[in-house]
Amino acid sequence: MNSLIPKIKLIVRKLTGAAQLEERMNVRLTEIQENITDLSQKIEILVGKAEHEDLVNEVKGLEKKIDVAFSQLSSVQRGLMAESRTSPLPKEEIVDNNPTPTPPLDRLAAETVYASIEDKLRGSSEEIRNRQSGYIKLLENVPSGKSVVDLGCGRGEFLELLSESGIDSLGVDSSAVAVAECQEKGFEAKKMDLLDYLSSCEDESLRAVVSFQVLEHLSFPSLIQVLAESFRALMPGGIFLGETPNGANLAVGGSTFWLDHTHVRPLHPELLKHLAEFYGFTDVRVDLVSQPEVPWKLEPDEDKGNSSYAEAIIGLQEYVLSGQDALLVAYRPN
Incomplete structure (x- = not known):
């Protein structure tokens, strides 16, 4: 899971003129990563004590929350993947003083949010x-x-x-x-x-x-x-x-x-x-x-x-x- 975050950040950094997008996505990805890390730690603690039915149920509830976090991360990844395909990557040795403006954040956000809605409501x-x-x-x-x-x-x-x-x-x-x-x-x-x-x-x-x-x-x-x-x-x-x-x-x-x-x-x-x-x-x-x-x-x-x-x-x-x-x-x- 942790290895996936740097890959997504790398894609964002490569997008032309995407500083604002990178900053906002980094915040979102960091929040998701922190949530997953926190939930994983709680599960490790509970699994060792899961001798009672209540604790087992709590473990299952935390696992569902992790599934939601993975789904959110997947939606972000799909949005970034699509944007990276449509935005040409600049050559590192060439400095373009008049870069082509990147698509506004609203479009990427809409693509990502709709992908999440489809995953959640339409079914697997x-x-x-x-x-x-x-x-x-x-x-x-x-x-x-x-x-x-x-x-x-x-x-x-x-x-x-x-x-x-x-x-x-x-x-x-x-x-x-x-x-x-x-x-x-x-x-x-x-x-x-x-x-x-x-x-x-x-x-x-x-x-x-x-x-x-x-x-x-x-x-x-x-x-x-x-x-x-x-x-x-x-x-x-x-x-x-x-x-x-x-x-x-x-x-x-x-x-x-x-x-x-x-x-x-x-x-x-x-x-x-x-x-x-x-x-x-x-x-x-x-x-x-x-x-x-x-x-x-x-x-x-x-x-x-x-x-x-x-x-x-x-x-x-x-x-x-x-x-x-x-x-x-x-x-x-x-």
Whole structure:
């Protein structure tokens, strides 16, 4: 752990004109290092005395705090890695009296904070892979010969699934952090606005356009432009997959949707279906996925029947217990 801190500081020092950034990051990294050192010392003391259940529980609590500290440090590292890729390193022997100004700290801070939010709220990479693995079957039934583009590829979970299935793919993301992480994993990824990328594609040049947890970040004009450009760029028989929080689920639209400060508005499944059909897609459907599991769900009693109260509750709970995400599946006609 201690060996990681100097490496991060070295990256910061190499950034052109990044004195202010280095100072602030050093303070943050020092705080994290001090917290980890303090927690590690406490664990060493407690482990020697962990003969009682209360002490064991306290050890577990401290371990969780260390995990949080590691996550924070990882987010800082990802932000610095992306910034170092986009900022050219000056040659030590050359003194530039008019250095190119470095990007403001706000951009790096935003990249790092958003990476932290994604790690915390969306789930681990393994969880995302498990959720998206079923989507591969939809692509296997689409004519091959062209590439699949993942708009808003994020940490590259779906790119990894595509690679394992032998499907040519490309990731596109506006986040330098996300693109750097995908490239580190060996995937082809571009830092580019998704509409700029789609507009640059030739007609009928893509096997599939996929976009997971991205559409809700777009303004309405951008959303319909994505559908129109995707239709144009897809080969006949090509597929569009768009996963977004289910705007018809009250728990999502009224609560969890707003945990992400970059969300614009929830999208109702019926609206997604209508828009896809309007722009020419066929065999359009919206699957409700990520079903919530709760212990208090009331099931219909087919043998004895339900009281009027039970029927009301069963009807209302569907607005809360329907799939938390909506998957738009749409095809370009052959």
